[in-house]
Amino acid sequence: MNKVSIIIPVFNYAFVIAETLRNLLDQSHQNWEAIIVDDGSTDNSREIIEGFTQVDSRFHYFYQENQGVSIARNFGLAQATGDFYQFLDGDDLLSEKKLSLQLEHFKSNPQIDISYTDSYYFHTENPKLLSPNMEMDGREWMHKLQGRGYKTVRSLIDQNIAVISSPLIKASVVLNSGARFREGKAFLEDWEFWLKLAFADYSYHYLKNPDAFTSIRLHSKSVSNRYLKEMKEEVLAIRLKMNELLSISSFSSDEKEELLGFNKVLYKGNFKRLMYHVGLWDFIELRRLKQHLSTGEFLKYYFKSINHQRKELFKLWIKQLR
Template sequence: MNTNGKAEAIYHICGKRKNSNDSFMKSCTKDRLVSIIIPTYNYGQFLPETVQNLKEQSYTNWEAIIIDDGSTDDTENIVKQLISNDPRFHFIVQKNQGVAVARNYGLQLAKGEFIQFLDADDLLSKEKLNLQVQHLISHPQVDISYVINNYFLNNKPQDLFPDKELLGFEWMLRIDCMGVDCIKALVDRNIAVISSPLLRTSTLSKSSGFPEGVKRLEDWEFWLELAFNGAYYQFLPDQKAFTLIRVHPNSASFELREMQKSDILFRNKISKYIENSPLSKKDKKVIEKINRRKKNSLLKELIYKTPWRNKELLHEIKEISDPIPFYKYYIKSMNYHRKKLFKMLINK
């Protein structure tokens, strides 16, 4: 979009003109309320940093809705002390029902024109809200603006990585699309962490909210449903706009295995989305092929890494998989492990 076109787009939304685009943008932007939705469960120790991070945002016209999902730590007392002198914060306590329920409740309470999701232990760059609000105002066709994310270990905030495994792997897709192309991208993989996007509240009409009752990947399904219903996604390539994701020490192998199982389960659900969509038969076939390829790749890796003696886990994998690819990879994995064992015995 050229400068004149951009100015006209902003005028169309703001309903007023200024001679200076920069000052006009600032005056237009500052009136837009952003609702920041923060679910928390036993993360009281991180909330002082998160609350301070929001107070330091260059964009100040926001409300933060903190929803305590039945914490058993000192979250309630900590939050009340932190927000006592700032009316922009709202604190709600609910019984433990999961992060999806908490986010959906936050959406019901939100009064802003834009929505920012934020996990209780994560952070936003100082300019993130400001730049993304400007992005959405100057691009009225865009429903969801999203930015880069940086991961950091809890005790090493100075070392940043583009991936959760802290290996330097750039996994995020930079998309600018809607419709079939956007669906293809989101079927291939989740394009962003929960705190990366800023979306228009009006876009929620294209979604049924976060799926409740699931433990993982509820954010991916939320973004995918929006794509199936015509939401326009656009990556904002500004190095000053990013989100910071805290990585906690845990059992890496267990976490990876559980995530892969959740991924397979979700891909079964994706097939239903594809089947029930108004897409053409040709597009459905192409998108389902992407989904099946990714699912089979996950299944193969999961089976190969599962010890033979772990019958319980193998049964769990079998229950969530299609029988033909399951037995195909199971037999191949048995042959693979036999050969590996045979080589080890020979080399002794």
């Protein structure tokens, strides 16, 4: 029976980690190891986790000084001994049959390298109310891929296709590719990781099954709920990385040209949205952003930003009048 290594970075999640680990005990597929990497927690996370390691040898606890979630995941990968890798943040949950159904997905489709599922968001105070997007308005956003190569890379250039805990990955894919998470800010590092594997020509297959999904908890400590401006800036950095990956890819010249053009259009759109979050008179920040575009393009987005903020002030004024 295939063994799954579940890699779990933890930082001050004492208030939820027990629920996450109990969730693994309920998995229908029981041949797993949980590699829990404590990234310098200052709460009683260690005490709670060691309560699990003392009664079940499948739980493995490691401690490191606080260095960030990417280093924690990379450390977890170095400890993994399974045939498949499952990433899971310390505050999130897997459906009971997720692992077993994905392993069946691999068995019936030998060409698959990465199987990924639906993901749902929930607020910690209302766990039964699930939504496919973090705005909790029911909007579907995931691309449903079945393959590798040009179309898969194009979908990943368009947007991230999966949250960190959605895919189950063949261990050989990570070992042979040498892919690791970019160290630094904890923003969108999963997107870049999926991109590296797509450019290495590994296949992504979406598993449509209502019993296979991951649940992402929304709470005050969620990275996804913070640092909106920084996250938008990280999108720009990743789009520049896409250009680098495209330049060394094996795509034809026509495919490269199309993908580079597609990425450039998206880059400019992302830049415009970032400008909306910069103060109109924050000249130090504006000067820093200016280096990414020509003077003409920068001025165009600057005036669009003025118009956007004018509209927002007008909406606020109308609301106050009512």
